[in-house]
Amino acid sequence: MSQPLLNSLDLPGRPEDTRVVVAMSGGVDSSATAALLKAEGYDVVGITLQLYDHGAATHRKGACCAGRDIHDARDVAERLGIPHYVLDYESRFRESVIDNFAASYAAGETPVPCIECNRSVKFRDLLKTARELGAQALATGHYVASRRRADGSRALVCAADADRDQSYFLFATTQEQLDFLRFPLGDMTKPQARELARRFDLAVADKQDSQDICFVPSGRYTDIIAKLRPNAMAPGDIVDRDGRVLGTHAGIVHFTIGQRRGLGIASDAPLYVVGIDAAQHRVIVGPREALRMHRIALRDVNWIGGADLATAVGDGLELFVKVRSTRAPQPASLRLVDGRYEIELVGGEEGVSPGQACVFYDAAGGQARVLGGGFIVSARARVGHHQEQSALAAARS
Numbered sequence: 001m002s003q004p005l006l007n008s009l010d011l012p013g014r015p016e017d018t019r020v021v022v023a024m025s026g027g028v029d030s031s032a033t034a035a036l037l038k039a040e041g042y043d044v045v046g047i048t049l050q051l052y053d054h055g056a057a058t059h060r061k062g063a064c065c066a067g068r069d070i071h072d073a074r075d076v077a078e079r080l081g082i083p084h085y086v087l088d089y090e091s092r093f094r095e096s097v098i099d100n101f102a103a104s105y106a107a108g109e110t111p112v113p114c115i116e117c118n119r120s121v122k123f124r125d126l127l128k129t130a131r132e133l134g135a136q137a138l139a140t141g142h143y144v145a146s147r148r149r150a151d152g153s154r155a156l157v158c159a160a161d162a163d164r165d166q167s168y169f170l171f172a173t174t175q176e177q178l179d180f181l182r183f184p185l186g187d188m189t190k191p192q193a194r195e196l197a198r199r200f201d202l203a204v205a206d207k208q209d210s211q212d213i214c215f216v217p218s219g220r221y222t223d224i225i226a227k228l229r230p231n232a233m234a235p236g237d238i239v240d241r242d243g244r245v246l247g248t249h250a251g252i253v254h255f256t257i258g259q260r261r262g263l264g265i266a267s268d269a270p271l272y273v274v275g276i277d278a279a280q281h282r283v284i285v286g287p288r289e290a291l292r293m294h295r296i297a298l299r300d301v302n303w304i305g306g307a308d309l310a311t312a313v314g315d316g317l318e319l320f321v322k323v324r325s326t327r328a329p330q331p332a333s334l335r336l337v338d339g340r341y342e343i344e345l346v347g348g349e350e351g352v353s354p355g356q357a358c359v360f361y362d363a364a365g366g367q368a369r370v371l372g373g374g375f376i377v378s379a380r381a382r383v384g385h386h387q388e389q390s391a392l393a394a395a396r397s
Contacts (some may be wrong), residue, residue: 020064030141030239075203301374358374
């Protein structure tokens with residue numbers, strides 16, 4: 001059965017002469033991707049990564065890359081008649097993702113491990129393996145699109161299905177990686193991908209989506225941190241913005257910026273976590289208005305906007321940004337200030353947390369183009385001593 005690609009691979013040569021490696025997680029999306037490319041006549045090779053010791057998570061629902069998922073990926077490959085390999089990437093994943101995840105929480109940040117996994121393990125190491133296998137592209141089941149520019153390079157574009165768009169998690173993809181990557185599901189909806197899997201009679205067509213952090217089979221990420229960074233579990237004080245002690249806590253890892261529940265403090269007005277001082281093991285709380293930040297300092301900025309970053313920014317670049325994957329893009333400007341890139345949000349945002357990503361877009365809606373992004377170092381309000389996350393800024397400057 002053959003069906004035209006909704007988002008063409010845009011590769012030279014005939015499909016039958018073109019090898020494409022598909023990253024197969026064992027889920028419906030990557031399985032549908034492999035089936036679609038096989039039907040189009042491409043020389044498809046499936047690769048599944050064993051990323052962690054999956055013994056305890058073999059049959060747990062909601063986690064990806066576990067033993068059940070490897071089994072499912074193998075079954076799909078056999079059904080499609082394509083070669084399939086399982087690669088042991090446990091040590092790479094532990095060093096690049098799990099260790100960084102624990103270190104980030106210990107530093108008072110709120111990390112996004114999927115971003116690190118994509119930019120290092122998947123789009124660095126797996127992409128290298130795909131090239132070694134003679135592939136002309138690495139295809140994944142991500143809901144994001146890739147479009148060729150006039151100069152031949154490729155742009156990263158939001159998925160047609162805004163509810164499924166995963167562009168936030170792919171902002172750190174380099175231009176070289178992006179030129180080799182393809183995303184066949186970028187113009188599909190999830191129901192369409194499931195229907196495609198059913199048409200190819202794939203057993204995973206109705207499989208539950210992965211939702212949890214894949215390497216936390218217990219669902220308790222604090223267990224991982226306690227093992228790798230026990231100092232992050234040290235008790236400390238909960239203080240207000242003036243440093244007055246209001247209570248105690250059992251470890252900064254239990255808190256993130258914007259959190260309201262679990263503080264255990266009696267107060268006339270609701271209190272929120274507005275800062276985390278990792279060095280002093282302090283959690284700083286304040287009223288909701290103290291959460292609204294306007295200026296964000298970034299590190300590790302990645303630019304895939306098509307032009308040189310410094311040239312594009314100039315005296316200031318107007319764009320749109322997301323500070324959380326579930327937030328809508330907000331109007332902002334990007335500037336270089338004292339050697340560091342900073343974002344100024346026109347209307348401000350609540351709950352801006354160090355360790356999260358700030359992703360750049362060229363528009364607020366539709367299939368906007370991803371321009372890049374960076375990781376949040378600190379955030380502050382436009383004015384007012386009490387509205388600044390001064391402890392965070394001091395700890396990370």
